[in-house]
Amino acid sequence: MNISTGNFTTPAASTNSTTDIRLLESLEMCAYSICFLFGLPTHSYIIWLIVTGTGSGVASEFFNLNLSVCEIGNSINAVFGLLSHFSSLFKILTDFVQGLSITGRPLFQCLMCVERYLAVVHPVTFLKYKPLRYRVICCTAVWIITLGSCLFCIFSASVNREAYVWFFSTVFLLYFxxxxxxxxxxxxxxxxxxxxxxxxxxxxxxxxxxRAFFLILLTTVNMIIQNVPFTITGLYIILTKQEINDYWFPAFVCYVLTGFLQPFLYLQRTGKLFCLCSS
Known part of the structure; x- marks a missing residue:
């Protein structure tokens, strides 16, 4: 997620001092670095485990596989976020890849929750749609929606910031x-x-x-921590018509940290968590 200042008018009284801005930029760059340095190797390791047959196999872990691919995109976007401080070209790339953050990750998390819901509440339906081809269809639809979200983000973030804020505030309510x-x-x-x-x-x-209830509960709480701060911040900015970087930073930190729950759960389930830590 990009927390750079948008096109709202900011009162002169709310302008940050040079020292505060530099401190905030340093913290922001630190968060981007954590996202890249820990996210990229962790999700690459998970993809390797799934592809090589560790755990339940590619078919059973197909949603997790796609989620890790999406998270790698988010990790690379963290590099774009760092470089956007030096070039406006990377700012455009950052806006585009934000679709993965706003739509990709939450939708794949929703697919995993729906899968567990069907396995517990409607086991016959779950067995009917268990073959890999149905998972491929669902993931293809999610990637198409995510691509549309990326295109919308690159347009609205620069042209209509208010529409952009309304967008991710509304879709969160749907995911939740x-x-x-x-x-x-x-x-x-x-x-x-x-x-x-x-x-x-x-x-x-x-x-x-x-077990299914525990996993869905964890994912739901994770999504609340991930998106509620952004939603509250966005609604506050829309109502007050002012936007300051300080408002976005706590929500951005929550988003970065919550991205590590799903890989932690997968590595713990497959018994590879301590292998990764030791390596």
Whole structure:
């Protein structure tokens, strides 16, 4: 995400001192560096694990694979963000790749939540659409939507900043609604036992439901931390008609940090977390 100042009018009284601006730019560049230095190798490692057959295989981890590809794009965009301080060309590239941040990552997270929801609440439907071709269709649709989002970001970020702020504030509500629905549905399913279930079978299914609920809950909380600060900041800027870099920075830090939850969960599940740390 780009936190550079937009085209809103800023009152003279709110102008930052030179020292504050330099401090903020230093912190921003530090956040970009963390995103690139930790994000790129981690997600590259995950892609390598999935492609080489570690874990459940490419078919079962196809959404995770696409999410990691998207996160690599976000990591590269962090480099563009650093270079945009020195050249306006990289500012254009940063605006374009922001579509991955606003649309790509959240949509793939939503697909993973819907998949877990179907596995718990509608297992017959889940088995019907479990083949890889259906996952490929869903991911292709997400990439097309993400490309449209990239094109919209490069246009609105420079031409109509207010439309850009409204855009990512609105789509967050959609993503959050989908994940909240999955969370509540799985929670209701946890309280119910299927007909004919007894003994060990009931206990195994209960454990599967609890695990799915825990993963959806973590992803939902992660998405709240990831997008709510941006949404609140965006709505505040729209209402007050002023934009200062200080307002965006806390939301930007939240976005960078929440990007490491999904790879952490995958590495922990496959038993490769400590291998990565030791390396």
């Amino acid at each position: 609604s989908i994940q909240l629905f999955c969370l509540v549905a799985v929670l209701r399913a946890l309280k119910q036992s299927g007909p004919g279930e007894r003994g060990r079978e009931r206990e195994e299914k209960k454990n599967m439901k609890k």
